[in-house]
Amino acid sequence: MEDPARLGVTVLRDGRELAWAEWGPMDGRPVVFCPGAGWGRWLGFGDGLLAELGVRLVSVERPGLGDSTAxxxxxxxDWADDVEQLGLDRPAVVGFSQGAPFALACAARGFTSAVAIVSGGDELAHPGMALPPEVRQLVDLAATDPTTAEIEFARFGSAETLWRLTIDGSAELDREIYLQPRFEKAFRRTLDAGFAQGPAGYARDTLLHFAPWPFRLENLTPTVHLWYGAQDTNPTHSPDHGATLATRIPNAIRHYLPNAGGALLWTNARPILTHLLE
Structure with a gap:
């Protein structure tokens, strides 16, 4: 996996710092990357494609993760308002896994050109969503007692825990990718960075994912590409691989790959970026 070409920090209006990493040409079309649960800014995607496609990929650490101020x-x-202060011109946005609601929040604020949700977390609190019992308990707790839920998520969260969950909860075809030495090194590095300030940033992110979202998907106007692999076994990604999401988002295009797993960002980066830039 390629190291970032550039690292930086943007000072926001309230004095907080938002840390980011970039790959690809400086003058490329900006694509903001909202990474997965507990991630820092060190793991991107599209190695070898970004210059060809003219993409400036910007991975942003959410508050409390990595070097971004809690x-x-x-x-x-609030996250969408932070991203808007980066000053990027009508960026496209990619949300992977738990990054999905953060990417969709940017769409709700109206400054995105298009969105790709890849193996994305769903609005688990949406009425009628069929969930495993253990996930349903957490969703109910987030709705009824968010303070306790956030404390529980913080107790659970660590770089090693998320690494083990990723490996143990993934299909074999995904584990083969994640356990490649270069990928494992980059993945562990971004998890270690994500928890550098402790688990509070991860806990807040997870609460925001599991609680009802503060915008209506039915009101989104950008094109939203939904990418899911049928072999994805992660229980906190979309329970129906984006089928319900596709009916809720007016300009959604669902890409359902029967022979793919959850690692679509790295197995299908070219079509994901190509469709996003159309």
Whole structure:
């Protein structure tokens, strides 16, 4: 996996710092990357493609993760307001796994050109969503007692725990990718960075994912590409691989790959970026 070409920090209006990493040409079309649960900024995607496609990929660390200043009590829409302050011109946005609601929040704020949700977390609190019992318990707790839920998520969260969950909860075809030495090294590095300030940033992110979202998917206007592999076995990704999401988002295009797993960002980066830039 390629190291970032550039690292930086943007000072926000309230004095907080938002840390980011970039790959690809500086003058490329900006694509903001909202990474997975507990991630820092060190793992990108599209190795060897970004210059060819003219993409400037910007991975942003959410508050409390990596080198981004913590913001207790923040919301999904607060995150979108932070991203808008990066000053990128109509960026496309990619949300992977738990990054999905953060990418969709950017769409709700109206400054994105298009969105790709890849193996994305769903609005688990949406009425009628069929969930495994252990996930349903957490969703109910996030809705009824968010303070306790956030404490529980913090107790659970660590770089090693998320690494083990990723490996143990993934299909064999995904494990083959994640356990490649270069990928494992980059993945562990980004998890270690994500928890550098402790588990509070991860806990807040997870609460925001599991709680009802503060915007209506039915009101989103950008094109949203939904990418799911049928072999994806992660229980906190979309329970129906984006089928319900596709009916809720007006301009959604669902890409369902029967022979793929959850590692679509690295197995299908070219079509994901190509469709996003159309």
């Amino acid at each position: 913001a207790p009590g923040r919301t999904l829409l």
